[in-house]
Amino acid sequence: MAKFLLILLIVSFVVRFILPVILRLLVGKFVRKQAQRYGQQFGGQSFEGAFGTPPPTPPPHGGGNVRVDFIPPKTKKEQSQNFKGGDYVDFEEVK
Template sequence: MIIKFLLIFLVLSFAVRFILPVLLRFFVGRFVQKQARRYGQQFGGGSPFEAAFGTPPPQPRNPAPGSGNVQVDFVPPKPQKGKNQEFRGGEYVDFEEVK
């Protein structure tokens, strides 16, 4: 009787320790992929795994400049030389606290 109990206990513990994690990983992985496909179809795209593993992402319209060439979109205006660029402070304003 005890030997039969120990044998069943060892078989169940072996199944729980080694077989159950493999089965759970398989079923949870399939479930996640199914939900990802459903989510992608709902929002107008294919599977989110397509971009990661399938088709390469689209290339940008303006490729990076070639060797040593730099494109500048905005050049700030240069300050006029007639104005004094150094700030020496403003005028003093007398302050009186009113309660």
């Protein structure tokens, strides 16, 4: 009986503490491998930012100044004054 309890205690310890660590490592390697495979298949983008070091951030632009090269001329809409109604659309109620 003591031998059975000792084996049960060891098995429960392995399942509770050691197995999750091993599974986490194996699943992590599998996910990285699949991400690299799909990254190469769809455009060659790497997934290093998600699993390794983050990609470098671009430098900030100067001070938030905005320069506008072209401003389109404003036209007044005469359509609202000449509007006499729209097209008739036949409506049928569906229940």
